[in-house]
Amino acid sequence: MPMPTSRTRAAPTNAIYAQSGGVTAVINASAAGVIEAARRSRRIGKLLAGRNGIVGVLEEDLIDTSRESDAAIAALRNMPGGAFGSCRFKLGSLEKNRAQYERLLAVFKAHGVGMFFYNGGGDSADTCLKIAQLGEALGYPLQAIHVPKTIDNDLPRTDTCPGFGSVAKYVAISTREASMDVRSMASTSTRVFVLEVMGRHAGWIAAAAALASDRKLPIPLVLLLPEVPFDTARFLAAVQARVQAHGYCTVVASEGAQTADGKFLADQGTTDAFGHAQLGGVAPLIASLVKRELALKVHWATADYLQRSARHIASATDLEQSYAVGKAAVALALQGRNAVMPTIERVRQRPYTWRIGEAPLQEVANVERKMPREFIDATGFGITPAARGYLAPLIQGEPKTPFEDGLPAYPRLKHVAVKRRLPAFSAAGKPTPA
């Protein structure tokens, strides 16, 4: 084992927390969980945060979270976005990018860091695993714990992914509300409403829209899931049938909706009047198709970041789970674990109960959980009772959110920078191009 440098003669008891990838409405609840658990522990020294995720760690741009008040940390539960900044930055393979991994370990050493908490999705779990492996290979005493987070709900080994329940709730509520609107306009005006939601590879988010409709309040819905090849004629027939039966129809389209040849509907070459390429979108495409082929008035919306930042209507269940995985990550580290991720285990369906589990990162990294085929109904435009049973508990509960002057109030963080101890290093490859 290499000797610690003079600056870090003590055992590495400090820790680093970093946020990674697309943020969620509740990722900061995980940050609060990590920070509060670390504060309560006697064995963790300082908890530092990477400014803008792993990029800040690479560039030794660290935030001293001990300078934030307990109240500010508690209030992180209410704040969307990434409180310390996130990033889209892939470290890539150990072979090709060894210098970056070694830089990470150099930063850990320089700041006496023995625990690394990485809050992200599938790619980040892989990075976290590689960091753990390199630490072991170099004999540096490091525990790398992954804190799960992704609205895509595609991490394996966990019943659900923190962040998903809130976007699911947002989409279900928005679908219900907008459907009430179009229903009341349909006799003389809009008959079809199209809502585009996230989900490039899986239809989890679009599937959650189905929760908007239940026996008490049936809504004529058509879901467009990436798992079901888009067929123009079948789609138009489904819309028309619903309009005939109910007077209106709400279409919820996954951004990843695609034709049988795997081509995304959104990538079909939209151009403006001057021939410039225009950033596509499934919703305007579907809306135009319905208007042209069925001669019905259509409105469309694209929720984009609104859906994943809507902390004001987060799921209380999701919020609690996001906090819990943060707290559990610290507990796992204190138990001596390495290269693991706390998971959510479903104990009972009705009434829904859950507990925290644990999965080795070896079984998480590079494994994408798809929506099971048995969650999609025979028409391909809806979900099964099994899917409903899975999804329904995840959107339960409305957390109390503090408001000030009619708007959600957020903590003001000080973001006090930690003094640099190493030569400058540029995280090459940043920024990721559009």
Add this chain to the structure above:
Amino acid sequence: MPMPTSRTRAAPTNAIYAQSGGVTAVINASAAGVIEAARRSRRIGKLLAGRNGIVGVLEEDLIDTSRESDAAIAALRNMPGGAFGSCRFKLGSLEKNRAQYERLLAVFKAHGVGMFFYNGGGDSADTCLKIAQLGEALGYPLQAIHVPKTIDNDLPRTDTCPGFGSVAKYVAISTREASMDVRSMASTSTRVFVLEVMGRHAGWIAAAAALASDRKLPIPLVLLLPEVPFDTARFLAAVQARVQAHGYCTVVASEGAQTADGKFLADQGTTDAFGHAQLGGVAPLIASLVKRELALKVHWATADYLQRSARHIASATDLEQSYAVGKAAVALALQGRNAVMPTIERVRQRPYTWRIGEAPLQEVANVERKMPREFIDATGFGITPAARGYLAPLIQGEPKTPFEDGLPAYPRLKHVAVKRRLPAFSAAGKPTPA
């Protein structure tokens, strides 16, 4: 005065309520106000509702609101959309469409209706006035009272329009939340977020986005208002300056954003790969422009119906005012008024207090209130302190909203139809084409 028919020998003590035009998140609070006040009055017999607005009145498709429970009527306060159906249907001039106006009076007579409450915007105010005038001309004892409602905030004589405060709150909250998201992604990913909001003729709604930013939480915003001609170079310079200073920028674009020649940006001829016209949108256009000219990663959202149906985050102030104008409309009728509209009067700015006023429809019909020039700052991309002072009180307060299974709960109305007494009549011209 013509003799009442045998069916309506009694004085016309019944009333009709109808919803008109684009609905709002709180229009049903006005319905609750009208119905509850009518129930408490001893002088109003039955309150009927037009199914799908004035179209239902023309076609004698009426709903007997007395068959709905008190609890269901109270719960209308929580329900977005139009609970009895709305319509986009313009009666037009008395000269050209006299048959329709006479049919309305025939329906009133047949059902003993002496009061008509019309819940809508500027066009509806004009219709309501014409109905009042025709009643007078024909000697039919009718009181026509307009209940103001429009998210466009463009009715004169009232400080604000019921429905506007809630969409303003939705837009301010969404802008704040999404800005927290893009702020945390900006170091390596999205730098500009574009949100398209409603407002074809005036920038009231886009202006409300500015409330998202305050001294405690400054957000680098660029507003695109219809009142300020869009200039590509100036816009791009404004975005670039904000990205340089803050790392990111949020653009909130009015759907009515237009160039100096009065051409809507949204109507600039978008086509798909097959040359089909695609329903436009300001947000994708602006996003493409920023990406192309500034080479920055951009995300965009189009809120569309989500913004005007978001009852879950309605403004408590707006909700109270919407209820109050409904209640006041009945009070005005009981005081013998005709061809008037209850208004909101601002009594004090800080702390904000308001009261109900009254305006003659003669002064409301066909008058559009624009956003005053002194509400737009010198750059044209932001609002002045005067605008902030006007807007801020309107988004105050978060009404308690009942949830069930993680979703907003709505009343189930029975919608019991009133027996028809007249020959069939088709409301020609419906449906309005897309």
